[in-house]
Amino acid sequence: MNIAKFLIRAGAVMADHPAAVVGTRRVCTYGQLSARVAALAGALLDRLGLKPGDRVALAMKNCPEYLEALYACWHAGLVAVPVNAKLHAREFAYIIDDSGAGLVLVSPDLAATIGEAMQAAASAPPVVEIGSAAWRALASAAPIGLHPASPLDPAWLFYTSGTTGRPKGAILSHRNLLAMTSAYFMDVDAIAPGDSILHAAPMSHGSGLYILPHVAAMATHVIPESGGFEPAETFQLIAAHPGISFFAAPTMVHRLVGAPQAAGADTRNLKTIIYGGGPMYVEDCKKALALFGPKLAQIYGQGESPMTITALSKRLHADTGHPRFEERLGSVGYAQSVVEVRIAGANDEPLAAGEVGEILVRGETVMAGYWNKPEATRETLRGGWLHTGDMGTLDADGFLTLKDRSKDVIISGGTNIYPREVEEVLLLHPAVKEVSVVGRSHPDWGEEVVAFVVAMPGQGLSSDDLDRLCTDNIARFKRPKEYRFVEALPKNNYGKVLKTELREWATRP
Ligand code: AMP
Numbered sequence: 001m002n003i004a005k006f007l008i009r010a011g012a013v014m015a016d017h018p019a020a021v022v023g024t025r026r027v028c029t030y031g032q033l034s035a036r037v038a039a040l041a042g043a044l045l046d047r048l049g050l051k052p053g054d055r056v057a058l059a060m061k062n063c064p065e066y067l068e069a070l071y072a073c074w075h076a077g078l079v080a081v082p083v084n085a086k087l088h089a090r091e092f093a094y095i096i097d098d099s100g101a102g103l104v105l106v107s108p109d110l111a112a113t114i115g116e117a118m119q120a121a122a123s124a125p126p127v128v129e130i131g132s133a134a135w136r137a138l139a140s141a142a143p144i145g146l147h148p149a150s151p152l153d154p155a156w157l158f159y160t161s162g163t164t165g166r167p168k169g170a171i172l173s174h175r176n177l178l179a180m181t182s183a184y185f186m187d188v189d190a191i192a193p194g195d196s197i198l199h200a201a202p203m204s205h206g207s208g209l210y211i212l213p214h215v216a217a218m219a220t221h222v223i224p225e226s227g228g229f230e231p232a233e234t235f236q237l238i239a240a241h242p243g244i245s246f247f248a249a250p251t252m253v254h255r256l257v258g259a260p261q262a263a264g265a266d267t268r269n270l271k272t273i274i275y276g277g278g279p280m281y282v283e284d285c286k287k288a289l290a291l292f293g294p295k296l297a298q299i300y301g302q303g304e305s306p307m308t309i310t311a312l313s314k315r316l317h318a319d320t321g322h323p324r325f326e327e328r329l330g331s332v333g334y335a336q337s338v339v340e341v342r343i344a345g346a347n348d349e350p351l352a353a354g355e356v357g358e359i360l361v362r363g364e365t366v367m368a369g370y371w372n373k374p375e376a377t378r379e380t381l382r383g384g385w386l387h388t389g390d391m392g393t394l395d396a397d398g399f400l401t402l403k404d405r406s407k408d409v410i411i412s413g414g415t416n417i418y419p420r421e422v423e424e425v426l427l428l429h430p431a432v433k434e435v436s437v438v439g440r441s442h443p444d445w446g447e448e449v450v451a452f453v454v455a456m457p458g459q460g461l462s463s464d465d466l467d468r469l470c471t472d473n474i475a476r477f478k479r480p481k482e483y484r485f486v487e488a489l490p491k492n493n494y495g496k497v498l499k500t501e502l503r504e505w506a507t508r509p
Pocket residue numbers: 160275276277278279280298299300301302303304332388390402405406416
């Protein structure tokens with residue numbers, strides 16, 4: 001079944017109900033949204049000549065048109081490729097080329113970046129700017145009926161950076177997204193039409209996935225005027241919208257708790273904060289519970305099994321009388337209804353409760369594979385299980401605790417930064433002999449990036465040189481906050497860099 005069916009249903013059943021608001025200004029009803037999507041879908045096929053199965057890159061910051069673009073793609077049987085708005089032009093170019101996008105939809109604030117990306121890209125798909133005359137013309141096309149997608153048809157290419165450094169597109173089918181939507185209702189929260197969802201996190205990733213259950217339940221989508229996360233604005237929007245929920249990376253929760261507005265905040269309208277995407281420390285969680293009350297739910301997932309591996313419900317966050325409450329609060333909850341979770345040893349053998357190993361996942365939300373990457377697909381899905389790259393342990397009750405997330409990934413501000421990607425850029429400098437990048441814990445961002453650099457002898461090399469190189473090649477948030485020049489990197493007998501030791505060095509002045 002086509003996942004866009006839910007929007008058609010909402011448009012018919014709740015035609016006059018607000019679908020999207022910006023701040024507190026109503027933008028469209030479900031009836032209007034559904035009609036615009038059918039017209040836009042018609043334009044994508046009939047005017048732009050796309051065919052079902054073609055990819056459409058969405059280079060857009062949070063805006064109400066995100067809903068139109070996503071659902072128009074699905075309605076027409078196209079594959080949406082939402083791209084992180086913070087990426088560098090070259091990274092956009094890579095994803096546009098890799099996905100073979102036949103069209104790029106860009107929000108005005110990213111038009112210049114995409115202009116640059118198109119210079120660097122090998123392909124040259126048409127680019128349409130949201131809100132432009134060309135865009136308005138598309139929305140006035142003749143509407144078409146829903147494309148009869150089969151369950152395994154790809155719907156969303158979810159680009160996650162791989163440990164190999166290059167982003168990989170996890171292929172999420174209509175069935176994967178339907179299972180993710182169902183799991184939200186079974187394992188995270190109920191939603192009623194009077195409720196709303198605040199898109200403070202990026203709609204290209206965490207918040208975007210939560211569009212689906214909220215369209216299915218006909219709730220209202222609230223897009224902040226700022227287009228993103230500003231604590232003061234978030235508190236205002238919580239006070240303004242009844243039954244409001246939102247997805248937040250742990251750093252966002254941390255920033256809300258520490259914001260000056262927290263003390264007098266009116267949080268009566270708040271229904272649920274769903275946090276995940278990075279580790280939440282127990283102390284931080286308790287502070288958030290003290291401020292917001294038992295309105296927190298946690299999810300653990302990854303692009304390859306979107307939002308859906310385990311969940312720790314609101315009820316469990318409130319179960320303070322349980323003898324293992326603290327332990328459970330430090331866990332990521334138990335397997336969501338549509339997946340199985342297993343801990344495996346070095347040879348993929350299942351491990352017993354309490355033993356630490358790699359977290360494997362099998363079930364309805366697990367991707368079909370990576371776009372055009374058969375080898376990485378085989379490796380990641382070997383034996384019929386998704387190998388998450390995260391290490392953890394299951395207790396006798398089925399609660400999963402992450403011990404060490406994927407070996408070396410740095411999670412800063414809720415976004416993954418893959419050290420190899422930064423290392424590869426730094427190694428472009430002719431005066432860099434060796435380099436290794438690690439994360440160092442940071443009170444606001446969770447972690448920050450530190451680069452250890454061995455320079456070629458006799459060559460002047462400065463932090464500024466390296467910083468410039470990064471600015472020219474990768475997104476700003478991936479740049480190291482500190483460059484440490486060292487004589488040599490610590491290595492084991494096989495010549496592998498000892499990152500654990502470097503992480504320790506990074507904490508010393
Ligand atoms: P992404 O594919 O970009 O969503 O990143 C997924 C990764 O984020 C996972 O593989 C974990 O390493 C980490 N992650 C996701 N959820 C949690 C969580 N609740 N607690 C700790 N780490 C998490």
